[in-house]
Amino acid sequence: MAELEVSSLCRKYGDVLAVDNVSFKVHEGEFLTLLGPSGCGKSTTLAAIAGLEPPTSGRISLGASVYFDSATGIHLPPERRNCGLVFQSYALWPHMSVEQNCAFPLKLRKISRQMRSERVREALALVEMEHLADRYPHQLSGGQQQRVALARTLVFRPDVLLLDEPLSNLDAKLRDRARTWLKHLQTKVGLTTVYVTHDQVEALAMSDRIAVMNGGRIVQIDTPKRIYGSPANQFVADFIGTSNLINASLARVGQATMARYADGQQLALPADISGNDGLAIMTAIRPESIRLTQRDIPLEASPATRILGRIVEQSYLGARYSYTVETLGSILRVESTEDLPNGDVAIHVPAEAIVTFAAGGAQLQPA
Numbered sequence: 001m002a003e004l005e006v007s008s009l010c011r012k013y014g015d016v017l018a019v020d021n022v023s024f025k026v027h028e029g030e031f032l033t034l035l036g037p038s039g040c041g042k043s044t045t046l047a048a049i050a051g052l053e054p055p056t057s058g059r060i061s062l063g064a065s066v067y068f069d070s071a072t073g074i075h076l077p078p079e080r081r082n083c084g085l086v087f088q089s090y091a092l093w094p095h096m097s098v099e100q101n102c103a104f105p106l107k108l109r110k111i112s113r114q115m116r117s118e119r120v121r122e123a124l125a126l127v128e129m130e131h132l133a134d135r136y137p138h139q140l141s142g143g144q145q146q147r148v149a150l151a152r153t154l155v156f157r158p159d160v161l162l163l164d165e166p167l168s169n170l171d172a173k174l175r176d177r178a179r180t181w182l183k184h185l186q187t188k189v190g191l192t193t194v195y196v197t198h199d200q201v202e203a204l205a206m207s208d209r210i211a212v213m214n215g216g217r218i219v220q221i222d223t224p225k226r227i228y229g230s231p232a233n234q235f236v237a238d239f240i241g242t243s244n245l246i247n248a249s250l251a252r253v254g255q256a257t258m259a260r261y262a263d264g265q266q267l268a269l270p271a272d273i274s275g276n277d278g279l280a281i282m283t284a285i286r287p288e289s290i291r292l293t294q295r296d297i298p299l300e301a302s303p304a305t306r307i308l309g310r311i312v313e314q315s316y317l318g319a320r321y322s323y324t325v326e327t328l329g330s331i332l333r334v335e336s337t338e339d340l341p342n343g344d345v346a347i348h349v350p351a352e353a354i355v356t357f358a359a360g361g362a363q364l365q366p367a
């Protein structure tokens with residue numbers, strides 16, 4: 001196995017640039033997720049790696065093996081790339097048993113009967129489906145069919161595993177378990193994996209790194225923690241989790257740098273941000289990092305991290321409450337385990353919970 005490298009990949013459909021100059025590397029054994037909204041070019045990128053769709057330009061290689069290179073006219077057919085591909089609709093052949101489904105890719109590769117049954121047994125053991133080898137697809141649950149589809153891919157020992165929304169047909173609970181199980185399997189086998197999803201929870205939970213895509217481009221590529229905690233721009237902040245994005249202006253107050261909002265209230269910012277007093281900015285605040293207290297409770301926090309507002313709506317989510325709070329000339333979504341009535345409230349926002357962007361642009365860096 002080796003590193004998968006995609007460089008300057010472009011795919012045009014008529015006037016539509018579905019993939020626009022995309023470059024990334026996937027290290028050996030790494031789990032990389034392409035994450036983004038519908039139509040952002042995830043599947044097109046994956047199909048280009050698998051060789052199902054010729055890109056317009058760029059280069060794709062696995063170690064020394066060049067899959068595609070528009071400069072030299074190389075386009076390796078899919079069967080010579082040894083990529084294991086699992087789609088959203090992981091259609092199993094209905095007239096074949098689990099065992100026959102898994103053996104089929106090996107038959108195509110002209111592997112001997114004895115070797116075939118050995119490999120099939122090994123792959124079914126990996127997905128914990130050995131005991132159901134004789135069943136037919138219609139006798140299996142969605143999650144079990146999912147596992148067979150994966151076994152059918154693992155059976156020929158692919159160099160790279162390419163998964164396009166493979167869990168989206170499962171219900172929420174099953175999906176949660178399949179996610180844990182799949183990540184465990186990927187780590188155990190050490191398979192270089194490119195995973196496609198529009199589900200940010202799935203991406204955060206499973207990936208070593210995430211490439212966030214928008215409009216055919218990669219807008220940020222980093223670890224889940226850094227993508228969530230330090231989004232590169234407003235799009236990422238908004239797409240990953242539910243951030244409160246609120247307009248403000250930069251306020252220099254003595255030594256401190258604050259965000260000044262439409263209603264005149266101010267909040268301390270985490271670091272000394274570069275930019276002049278009055279600069280138009282956008283602040284992103286995570287709902288779970290905001291704390292609400294009744295206004296008459298003594299405020300232990302520094303006033304620079306406290307503002308006032310009004311709870312206008314509360315909804316019960318089971319383990320916690322979701323609040324809609326009017327403040328800062330805007331609406332703030334807050335999640336809290338505390339049960340508070342509608343009406344006036346004190347809002348505590350630690351400085352480190354705020355990420356600051358230039359209005360309409362990239363994250364502002366410390367000066």
Ligand SMILES: Nc1ncnc2c1ncn2[C@@H]1O[C@H](COP(=O)(O)OP(=O)(O)OP(=O)(O)O)[C@@H](O)[C@H]1O
Nearest residue numbers: 013016018036037038039040041042043044045198
């Ligand atoms: N065969 C095609 N002909 C024309 N346009 C296409 C074709 N396939 C895809 N596109 C366009 O290319 C863009 C990217 O499509 P792609 O399937 O890669 O999106 P995606 O990120 O996988 O979205 P989803 O999450 O909905 O699956 C879209 O705007 C889509 O409409």
Ligand SMILES: [Mg+2]
Nearest residue numbers: 042043044164
């Ligand atoms: Mg897709």
